[in-house]
Amino acid sequence: MIELLQQGFGAVFSPYIFVLITLGVAVGIVFGAVPGLSATMAIALCLPLTYTMGPAAGLSLLVALFIGATSGGLISAILLNIPGTPSSIATTFDGAPMMRQGLGVKALGLGVVFSFLGTIFSIGALMFIAPMLADIALSFGPHEYFAIAVFSLTLIATLSTGSLVKGLFAGALGFAFSTVGIAPVEAVRRFTFDHPSLNGGFAMLTVMIGMFAVAEVLKFAEKGRSADRAKPQNISMKGIKGFGFSIKEFIFQIPNATRSALIGVGIGILPGIGAGTSNIVSYIAAKKRSKTPEMFGKGAPEGVVASETANNAGIGGAMIPLLTLGIPGDTTTAILLGGFMIHGIQPGPLLFLTQGDLVYTIFAALLLASVLMLFLEFFGLRIFIKLLSIPKHILLPIILVLCVVGAFGLNSRVFDVWAMMLFGLLGYGFVKGGLPIAPFIIGFILGPMAETNLRRGLMLSDGNFMGFLSNPISAAFLALAALSVSWHLVTALRGKKDGVAQLMSS
């Protein structure tokens, strides 16, 4: 393992990849900091740049964007009191009051340093858990994969915000869109309307770029002309030593940070929920455990630490099911999966056997990107603040053009651009109808995995469905899926709010 990691570091310290990671982190921070832009969008837009790069360089750039964008949300959360991404909602609770009290630099310093520590902790967990899980997953057959896909799908549909019915519908609709094209096993053409471009189905990236980026541009058009824009306040870094807080303060935060990191990794591993939830959960946990809970919401540094440690700890957590099973835990890892596949790499347990050096290059890139994030974000803060004031009516049309480039570049055909527009319109419809987008995406990605493995599993057990229930692992996952749906149904029928909604309102 150490040898592979050394090789990985050797690769990421080559000048070319080092520059790519540095740029990736910086661009990621900007995407995280500008409200309305997200990590998913950053990766989607930079994917076309990686088409001609090798897998090591391309994937290093993508994970650097992931780390930068997850952390960058804290800049606008603290300076503007607007979370740059959903992962930094809880950062605004105490970050903004600290800013008002003139403790902005301390809030930013704590946020950046604990983002870094959360990321490192989660990468450690990833490097420790993923190879073991991959070993176990090697023995998985179609029965297990089908059950895991169904479990992940129901979990994301039930845990996504809003109504259960809409969440499940979004997931099923995503699955339905994935059935377009040549069917697995029998190679029958389905829903192609004799259009040869549809034989291969819709490309995952056109779906994601459309649903996220194009829909975001349309959403901005709704209010963009009348929106009053908050101007970031200037912040003085004069006379600031280190990261703006003392060693004593740092030591005081360690138990809080450890708890938050564990929450972040744990929630990150589960499919369906990620940094958007874990920052709030760990904030509430920190408040409950604090000796001075009354200070929360009024500028308690613990609040910033809890939120920022947890959201970045989700990075390593979410990468665990992605690398070992090929299952994305959230939309950001879903688009990372797209990035892997463009480079001809299928994440899964075999990845650790056949491409061990690449896996460890990714680990090394994650570690290097975290260190770069620590320094770039804190010491380059003034530049990022300047970028925050780029007007959105200039920024978003350029983003749309980059979406078009990305979709066109997939196969050099305008068909994919049209498909992207279709999904953009659909995504906008989802936003208007209150349907969550994440289950749709995960349904679209996991649908083919579920169907193919269902058909293969049935062939193995001679058409007998009991094969899925007699296999202990698949039976356990199917039972968990059934339990999760029925539990949510019962709570919905009783008219209770779900856990996350309760947390949000408390």
Next chain:
Amino acid sequence: MDTCKRNELLIGLTMLGAGLGYLFMTLQLPRRGFVDSAFVPYILSAVLCLLGVLQLLAWKKLPKPTAGAAVEKESIDYLTVIKSFALVIIYVALLETVGFPIMTALYLYVQFLVLTPLDQKANHLLYAGIALVSSASIYFLFRESFDLLLPAGLLNF
């Protein structure tokens, strides 16, 4: 009927409509036994239709708005949304014939104008400058550095 309740009805009808549409398309698929390539689409059609019905039931259960309740008014500028979407459609439609560099510059310039906040004056010179520079730099960056040949269209001579 208040807008919120009407919206939920519309969403339910759309959901059911999507389910039925998918079911109709699934019915056209050739069958080759019980578990074949139409098996999963049938299950999905059933699930989609069922969820559409459930959404309609949920709509029926929604409480009627009480008189005097504060109604949240949203100012949604649909005209700008439609204009922006139309612009994008024109942009994509002419992308191959007219070419990426010209269409991108035109699209960006007009889209900047459409999205300019009401309290700001449009700076035509600046907008045109940004549009031209972005279009040219994206085109050449992808062409030279990333081997991605975006359609040159009319400029292809």
